[in-house]
Amino acid sequence: EAQVTQNPRYLITVTGKKLTVTCSQNMNHEYMSWYRQDPGLGLRQIYYSMNVEVTDKGDVPEGYKVSRKEKRNFPLILESPSPNQTSLYFCASISLAGLGTDTQYFGPGTRLTVL
Amino acid sequence: DQQVKQNSPSLSVQEGRISILNCDYTNSMFDYFLWYKKYPAEGPTFLISISSIKDKNEDGRFTVFLNKSAKHLSLHIVPSQPGDSAVYFCAASVDGTASKLTFGTGTRLQVTL
Numbered sequence: 572e573a574q575v576t577q578n579p580r581y582l583i584t585v586t587g588k589k590l591t592v593t594c595s596q597n598m599n600h601e602y603m604s605w606y607r608q609d610p611g612l613g614l615r616q617i618y619y620s621m622n623v624e625v626t627d628k629g630d631v632p633e634g635y636k637v638s639r640k641e642k643r644n645f646p647l648i649l650e651s652p653s654p655n656q657t658s659l660y661f662c663a664s665i666s667l668a669g670l671g672t673d674t675q676y677f678g679p680g681t682r683l684t685v686l
Numbered sequence: 687d688q689q690v691k692q693n694s695p696s697l698s699v700q701e702g703r704i705s706i707l708n709c710d711y712t713n714s715m716f717d718y719f720l721w722y723k724k725y726p727a728e729g730p731t732f733l734i735s736i737s738s739i740k741d742k743n744e745d746g747r748f749t750v751f752l753n754k755s756a757k758h759l760s761l762h763i764v765p766s767q768p769g770d771s772a773v774y775f776c777a778a779s780v781d782g783t784a785s786k787l788t789f790g791t792g793t794r795l796q797v798t799l
Contacts, residue, residue: 599786602785604785606789611687613690613692613792614777615789616787616788621785659727663729665781666784671734673782674735674784675787677729677730677731679727679728680727
């Protein structure tokens with residue numbers, strides 16, 4: 572079954588304690604992406620990756636890092652989390668099928684609370 | 687600056703009737719548009735898309751209309767079913783792909799019996 576998995580699903584942490592949210596896809600997609608969802612703001616892109624070792628900033632990259640050492644995994648790293656990073660995070664794997672059929676497949680989400 | 691806007695935070699429709707969800711955008715460079723549905727505690731799932739070279743795309747009960755001159759797109763669901771109750775997001779991109787999407791804020795649809 573084609574899927575995107577994220578771990579953990581829920582996390583409560585304290586300011587400044589480094590954390591990593593993992594993301595893995597089994598569809599052999601080259602593109603992957605991270606979003607955060609906040610009330611009244613929709614989903615905003617944090618970082619995206621076009622292929623292994625190739626990443627770029629999205630619309631709200633401040634305070635986040637990513638890495639793409641292998642195609643299937645795209646972890647999101649918060650080196651020093653702050654309360655304004657409390658949010659719902661989604662990882663996505665992107666099918667670039669072309670001809671107007673591209674789409675993004677989303678993971679189930681990680682709800683992060685930073686105290 | 688919200689480039690993709692969904693001005694109706696919520697919509698309630700009776701089962702069997704048509705649901706119309708609207709989306710407006712400001713960036714004339716957007717050339718690919720998608721609709722996603724999201725249930726609580728799940729990630730968004732793809733529903734339907736449309737390229738800017740078209741003005742309509744259908745998939746079963748779902749039809750998306752694009753009016754480029756008005757920078758407006760809409761999603762029609764006919765007939766609406768209780769299982770359609772969810773939050774719907776429209777999204778857009780400037781390069782014809784789904785690699786970098788700008789999302790709207792979402793519309794919560796409730797289909798009542």
